[in-house]
Amino acid sequence: MKKNQFIHDSRIKKNAWGVGKAILTYLVMLLLVGIQVGLIVSPLFQNLSDFFRVNLVLLYWVFVTIVFIRITNRQIKHVYDNPMRILSKATKDVASGDFSVYVEPRHTSDKYDYIDVLFIDFNKMVAELGSIETLKNDFVSNVSHEIKTPLAVIQNYTQALQNNSLDELTRNEYMKTIIDATNRLSSLVSNILKLNKIENQEIENIHEPYNLCTQLCECALGFESLWEQKEINLDVDIEDQVTIEYDKDSLELVWNNLISNAIKFTNNKGKIKLSQTSNKNEVIVSIQDTGCGMDIETMKHIFDKFYQGDTSHSIEGNGLGLALAKQIIERADGTISVTSELNKGSTFTVILPL
Structure with a gap:
């Protein structure tokens, strides 16, 4: 002061x-x-x-x-x-x-x-x-619930595998379910740790110049099997080169989360547009999809920890990805926002100062 x-x-x-x-x-x-x-x-x-x-x-x-x-x-x-x-x-x-x-x-x-x-x-x-105390209590409650769910799955299916009369196909399905639950648990713990480190300023930002356009292309290609499986039309409209100086690994988490969410909530044969523009002051990245979209109430809480507006996809995530992305972008002095219309899709926009 x-x-x-x-x-x-x-x-x-x-x-x-x-x-x-x-x-x-x-x-x-x-x-x-x-x-x-x-x-x-x-x-x-x-x-x-x-x-x-x-x-x-x-x-x-x-x-x-x-x-x-x-x-x-x-x-x-x-x-x-x-x-x-x-x-x-x-x-x-x-x-x-x-x-x-x-x-x-x-x-x-x-x-x-x-x-x-x-x-x-x-x-x-x-x-x-009081608000922080409420958030803390909700966070602990949600963490307990999110950890308990995959552990219950692992326990139940492990016990089922003890039945020697199971055929090979059923046994393999049970083992796949256990592996998926452990991956989800691992992802949850990893995201909680990352979020905690960012919130407590324990992550050392390594700022180095790199080409953002190349990073965006690599992140999109990393999900090629997923958008091809759903026959999604991916439209990429970005510049040839924009050099930025940020923590490369942290921003990669943001792009991966936004792209994976767009794929997850877009129906088969839908469309996703990844666009990027820049001027002398800032670079703008937007990811638009033709998925299920969100209502106004969902948009108000979409960046809250553990919030999942569409519970039908809850098994595919833990509600920490967007909270983590928001923390990373805000720590880089940027902004992340969303516009959406129910049943018509969503657009996430990230603005980073140059």
Whole structure:
């Protein structure tokens, strides 16, 4: 945070010590001095001895001091002490795990002071912590479920293989199912580890210049058997060469995920278009398919961990690919977005700055 950034917060509409209070204080002090002058020049005061005159003035200012101290203490208690006690209690509640805490600002938005802004930021922090806690719990729940499913498959089919009366064809099918489950489990653990490393900034980015167009072609060809099997028409429209300087391996994960998703959700004899353009500021890669598409609610959560809008394909993935892709692109200061229409296909667009 920059020095004095909080002091110049535009939300603060009311200063602790404004011009109005300064003028009022000046007038009060002027009044008190005037009272003292009036006391001194009064005939009654003139008839007193010098000892009583001096002590009477001192007693007057002692009285004024006591009144000022009491007023100041009351103001401090009202303006700072009570709000800090409220904030302290709220902080203790949050520390004990209660993320429903809300501290009400003391003034309306047109009269916010520093304490009001502090309360607002505290409420925002608590809301974010509550959201993170929810995500963490959901993540643990989803991980447990995703790991439990393939383990159950492995266990059940392994037990079935113990039946000596199984014919060779059935035995091979069971073994293939076990291998698929172990591959899925391995992929899940691998993606969780990658996602965790990226989120915690533990992956060391190796930035090296390379031709993005070549990488896109190689990624598409890596899925040749899949799109040929589904008789998908793959249309590639990219430039001959665009040199970028990013972590090559991380971006390869992004392209592989987007292409594999397009193939997975596109019906037989459908169409996928891989296009890439660039200018002096950025490079744009889009992957468009004619698959099942998504509704608005699905698009809102498509980059969330473990979210799978089309559960009919859940056995083919674990809902981490797009979350991983988003983390990689955002770490590269780029953006990834999706446009889609139900039953008409989807288009994922990645923009990377040059």
